[in-house]
Amino acid sequence: MSQPTHPTFPAATILGYPRIGPRRELKRALESFWSGTTTETDLATAAAGLRERTRTHLTDLGLDPQTAAIPSDFSYYDQVLSTAVAVGAIPERFGIDASASINLADYSRLARGDAETAPLELTKWFDTNYHYLVPEIGPDTPLQYVPGSGPVAEFVEAKEAGVHTRPVVVGPVTLLALAKGTDPLARLDELVAAFQKLLVELAETGATWVQFDEPALVSDNGTIPAAQLNDAADRAYRALAATADRPGILVAAPYGDLRERFATLAGTGVEAIALDLVKGEIPDDGALAQARGLTLVAGLVDGHNVWRTDLHAAAERLQRLRTAHDGPVSVATSTSLLHVPHTVADETDLPEQLRSWLAFADEKVGEVLALTAGPEAAAEAFAASRTVRADRASAPGVRREDVRRRTGALTAADTERADASARAAAQQERLNLPPLPTTTIGSFPQTSDLRRARAQRRKGEISDEQYTEVIRGEIARVIELQTELGLDVLVHGEPERNDMVQYFAELLDGFAVTQHGWVQSYGSRCTRPSILWGDVSRPAPMTVEWTRYAASLTGKPVKGMLTGPVTILAWSFVRDDLPLGEVADQVALALRDEVADLEGAGIGVIQVDEPALRELLPLRAEQHQAYLDWSVRSFRLATSGAAPHTQVHTHLCYSEFGEVIDAIDGLGADVTSLEAARSAMEVVPELAQAGFSRGIGPGVWDIHSPRVPSTEEIVDLLGRALAAVPAQQLWVNPDCGLKTRGYDETTASLRNLVAATERVRAAL
Ligand code: MET
Numbered sequence: 114m115s116q117p118t119h120p121t122f123p124a125a126t127i128l129g130y131p132r133i134g135p136r137r138e139l140k141r142a143l144e145s146f147w148s149g150t151t152t153e154t155d156l157a158t159a160a161a162g163l164r165e166r167t168r169t170h171l172t173d174l175g176l177d178p179q180t181a182a183i184p185s186d187f188s189y190y191d192q193v194l195s196t197a198v199a200v201g202a203i204p205e206r207f208g209i210d211a212s213a214s215i216n217l218a219d220y221s222r223l224a225r226g227d228a229e230t231a232p233l234e235l236t237k238w239f240d241t242n243y244h245y246l247v248p249e250i251g252p253d254t255p256l257q258y259v260p261g262s263g264p265v266a267e268f269v270e271a272k273e274a275g276v277h278t279r280p281v282v283v284g285p286v287t288l289l290a291l292a293k294g295t296d297p298l299a300r301l302d303e304l305v306a307a308f309q310k311l312l313v314e315l316a317e318t319g320a321t322w323v324q325f326d327e328p329a330l331v332s333d334n335g336t337i338p339a340a341q342l343n344d345a346a347d348r349a350y351r352a353l354a355a356t357a358d359r360p361g362i363l364v365a366a367p368y369g370d371l372r373e374r375f376a377t378l379a380g381t382g383v384e385a386i387a388l389d390l391v392k393g394e395i396p397d398d399g400a401l402a403q404a405r406g407l408t409l410v411a412g413l414v415d416g417h418n419v420w421r422t423d424l425h426a427a428a429e430r431l432q433r434l435r436t437a438h439d440g441p442v443s444v445a446t447s448t449s450l451l452h453v454p455h456t457v458a459d460e461t462d463l464p465e466q467l468r469s470w471l472a473f474a475d476e477k478v479g480e481v482l483a484l485t486a487g488p489e490a491a492a493e494a495f496a497a498s499r500t501v502r503a504d505r506a507s508a509p510g511v512r513r514e515d516v517r518r519r520t521g522a523l524t525a526a527d528t529e530r531a532d533a534s535a536r537a538a539a540q541q542e543r544l545n546l547p548p549l550p551t552t553t554i555g556s557f558p559q560t561s562d563l564r565r566a567r568a569q570r571r572k573g574e575i576s577d578e579q580y581t582e583v584i585r586g587e588i589a590r591v592i593e594l595q596t597e598l599g600l601d602v603l604v605h606g607e608p609e610r611n612d613m614v615q616y617f618a619e620l621l622d623g624f625a626v627t628q629h630g631w632v633q634s635y636g637s638r639c640t641r642p643s644i645l646w647g648d649v650s651r652p653a654p655m656t657v658e659w660t661r662y663a664a665s666l667t668g669k670p671v672k673g674m675l676t677g678p679v680t681i682l683a684w685s686f687v688r689d690d691l692p693l694g695e696v697a698d699q700v701a702l703a704l705r706d707e708v709a710d711l712e713g714a715g716i717g718v719i720q721v722d723e724p725a726l727r728e729l730l731p732l733r734a735e736q737h738q739a740y741l742d743w744s745v746r747s748f749r750l751a752t753s754g755a756a757p758h759t760q761v762h763t764h765l766c767y768s769e770f771g772e773v774i775d776a777i778d779g780l781g782a783d784v785t786s787l788e789a790a791r792s793a794m795e796v797v798p799e800l801a802q803a804g805f806s807r808g809i810g811p812g813v814w815d816i817h818s819p820r821v822p823s824t825e826e827i828v829d830l831l832g833r834a835l836a837a838v839p840a841q842q843l844w845v846n847p848d849c850g851l852k853t854r855g856y857d858e859t860t861a862s863l864r865n866l867v868a869a870t871e872r873v874r875a876a877l
């Protein structure tokens with residue numbers, strides 16, 4: 114085996130940096146290209162400008178521009194897609210020549226589909242709120258390296274601009290572990306051969322280090338059994354390490370603990386391993402002995418949350434690792450900084466004190482450098498870190514005795530409702546619903562008028578009264594539409610909500626919202642997570658007036674709409690100084706009060722959405738139960754104060770439900786609606802088999818595209834559902850909320866939904 118020589122790994126680095134741009138420049142460039150207002154060249158120019166800005170900016174922040182400390186990790190849409198494209202893994206159904214470089218129109222087509230071709234599936238990336246495009250790798254999918262691929266071009270671009278970067282790609286094991294298709298792992302050797310060609314081309318252009326991201330190695334939740342995953346890592350990295358003339362290889366394992374796979378990787382011949390020491394542990398001495406001489410990259414600065422690092426604690430761990438490990442140790446972030454906003458400096462509206470506790474991407478680069486310099490050279494940063502910690506611990510609102518007393522006094526009785534069949538009888542008596550009741554998931558289209566009114570209110574251009582009038586007008590219109598369509602359980606349409614989490618975060622104590630804290634969710638889509646910094650309480654009712662107004666306009670039941678505790682946590686930056694289960698209880702109690710107030714206003718149906726229930730499932734199997742226990746408990750706590758004759762609904766979407774089916778049952782909601790249209794109701798028999806006996810509303814309309822489902826199609830889906838559950842259990846609804854849809858397709862689709870239901874009812 115050849116022994117390539119590599120310059121030493123840089124002492125300080127980050128595993129990746131946000132690529133959307135501080136003012137979402139990439140989003141704008143992509144969307145104007147997609148809409149046809151700009152050309153492919155315009156898009157490429159904008160992207161090159163952003164990359165240039167990032168390199169210069171990271172250099173200015175103090176990362177070394179000459180030693181591969183600055184990652185080149187750009188992607189136009191998604192890093193998994195970009196890596197798949199680099200190794201030519203393009204499904205044949207797109208009709209794209211996989212052996213040549215593809216243009217941005219074709220690249221976009223893979224991500225977004227077109228009239229004839231469905232896009233690649235989009236799904237959640239590990240335990241984050243980022244979504245990747247699922248590679249399709251079957252026995253016949255082409256796999257061949259495409260010379261001049263993205264990583265090479267980006268490296269060369271940087272080099273020509275005077276910056277020697279470290280190309281970042283998704284590693285072969287993770288790429289296959291995430292792929293769908295018949296036995297993707299069977300293609301490992303071919304995939305590795307493609308990556309070998311990438312390594313050779315990178316070496317030819319002068320790259321000294323390359324980073325392979327392998328988060329699949331820290332998770333038990335994938336489809337590949339543990340032993341096979343370990344074996345695949347062993348095979349893949351032995352082969353990659355054996356490539357003649359290649360850059361040094363860094364394997365990064367973000368989001369969790371490598372455990373026994375650390376020793377596996379250490380034995381393959383790669384030069385460096387990046388450990389997530391925020392989520393994971395320092396390997397024990399036995400494992401470290403296997404890694405003698407290797408560079409370990411200590412991920413001590415959290416790339417996945419926004420709190421300033423405790424530099425003393427991190428320095429202490431760094432010292433422990435340095436003492437225990439016989440080889441170089443570098444400092445890095447635990448994950449790519451993709452998951453955090455650019456800089457706290459932009460947040461001029463946040464309270465000064467809260468601001469001082471935060472570190473976004475740029476501040477985290479500073480923390481990595483301070484840790485690398487050490488407590489003496491970076492004395493000022495270390496002192497500030499200590500001050501901030503003390504300040505945070507004692508700041509008003511972080512710990513509130515009234516909130517703690519309430520959570521401390523909870524008992525099992527607080528999560529129990531009356532028996533489900535007694536509830537069902539009381540609810541039917543009150544609501545008097547027909548068989549197969551029809552409803553929607555909550556939101557109706559968010560029109561540009563609504564968005565404008567919100568922006569005007571923010572800028573003070575319209576008064577609160579004027580804003581309220583706009584919202585009430587919209588509620589009235591939505592109620593009228595639903596009445597005309599003949600739906601059974603109506604909603605107010607959520608026109609007052611910019612976002613289903615942020616709306617509540619703005620009204621609850623303990624949360625703050627940012628101005629520019631955008632984080633890429635997928636492609637051009639970004640979210641602005643709220644920051645949960647203190648004990649949570651509800652100063653005043655949050656949804657009651659809107660719901661009461663809607664109910665006053667109709668004789669039909671109107672469903673109150675709340676976002677559940679787990680989803681509120683999953684889509685916010687959560688505090689790191691209190692166990693999540695306790696935070697969830699605090700949020701649940703606030704929601705419990707809201708449920709009581711909705712009941713007091715005469716609302717008989719209340720939905721608590723938990724679309725993120727699956728998302729927070731820990732990556733390691735032995736932690737699943739504890740998570741499911743607290744997440745289910747918090748939902749029950751939020752809802753179980755409801756009287757028997759109040760019908761509690763929940764809604765889940767986005768994910769495979771398999772692993773959480775029992776938990777869904779455990780929520781105990783009277784009615785559960787789930788995304789199901791694309792999978793042709795697959796979840797219904799799964800629920801039935803699990804013994805689920807309460808109401809089920811499997812979605813019959815895939816709301817992710819403007820396509821209107823036909824009446825026949827919905828009749829067919831309902832038939833499938835009825836094959837698995839009795840009619841008394843079945844509800845009819847779309848897959849999810851309608852806020853991204855237009856009114857035309859909404860009206861047409863709901864009309865078909867009602868017509869199909871009537872047809873099926875007649876045949877019962
Ligand atoms: C992502 S789940 C969305 C549920 C919410 N009630 C809505 O309809 O928009």
Ligand SMILES: [Zn+2]
Nearest residue numbers: 724766849850
């Ligand atoms: Zn949904």
